Amino acid sequence: MARTVIAGDFGGTNLRAALVSEAGEVLVRQEVSTPADTSPDAVLERIGDLLAEVRDRGEDPPVAVSLAVAGLIDADRGIVMVSPNIPAFRNLSLTAPLSERLGIHVSIENDASAAALGEHRCGAGRGARHLLHATLGTGIGGGLVIDGRLYRGAQGLAGEIGHIVLDPAGPPCGCGSRGCLEATAGGVAFGRRAQRLVESGSAPILAEIAAGQPAT
Numbered sequence: 001m002a003r004t005v006i007a008g009d010f011g012g013t014n015l016r017a018a019l020v021s022e023a024g025e026v027l028v029r030q031e032v033s034t035p036a037d038t039s040p041d042a043v044l045e046r047i048g049d050l051l052a053e054v055r056d057r058g059e060d061p062p063v064a065v066s067l068a069v070a071g072l073i074d075a076d077r078g079i080v081m082v083s084p085n086i087p088a089f090r091n092l093s094l095t096a097p098l099s100e101r102l103g104i105h106v107s108i109e110n111d112a113s114a115a116a117l118g119e120h121r122c123g124a125g126r127g128a129r130h131l132l133h134a135t136l137g138t139g140i141g142g143g144l145v146i147d148g149r150l151y152r153g154a155q156g157l158a159g160e161i162g163h164i165v166l167d168p169a170g171p172p173c174g175c176g177s178r179g180c181l182e183a184t185a186g187g188v189a190f191g192r193r194a195q196r197l198v199e200s201g202s203a204p205i206l207a208e209i210a211a212g213q214p215a216t
């Protein structure tokens with residue numbers, strides 16, 4: 001019998017889940033939209049339905065479920081403290097109700113930490129003793145593997161490089177600080193800088209692209 005696990009990735013737009021083999025091969029993939037209804041019960045039910053469907057599409061029953069969620073996670077207690085994109089996830093016990101419904105062990109992890117672990121086990125960091133994984137998108141996240149193990153730090157924020165302050169007088173950041181790496185070099189920050197350049201007239205090619213006329 002092949003050993004498989006279910007991996008979940010929950011964001012503000014979509015809830016994704018996959019059945020994955022021990023070798024890291026994705027066998028089944030499924031996603032649904034995150035419910036607009038922000039009640040915790042509605043979100044938990046949608047997640048439970050998604051995980052059950054993925055479980056049932058596999059040939060062998062998975063041995064565990066692991067869920068990646070953006071935000072502040074208490075992995076030991078299975079609780080999402082705060083998730084910026086899913087308002088229903090506030091001091092919400094995620095693993096206990098899902099484990100009860102599915103009859104499988106369920107764990108949660110911060111999404112950037114889970115990505116770091118994924119790269120270490122199956123990706124670019126395979127075989128490395130230490131690894132820092134950076135996620136670049138709307139924001140900047142990070143996860144840290146030390147001596148082959150995920151390092152969470154005292155409050156689960158180890159490796160979160162996005163809020164290192166580069167310039168105390170820099171642009172304000174969503175975290176309340178100023179001049180963080182994310183506020184300076186994240187996707188939103190790049191967009192703002194590009195807009196300023198276009199408006200000042202100092203980036204004519206960028207202005208053409210923004211107006212839908214690709215530069216020749």
Ligand SMILES: [Zn+2]
Pocket residue numbers: 162163173174175176177178180182183
């Ligand atoms: Zn910040």
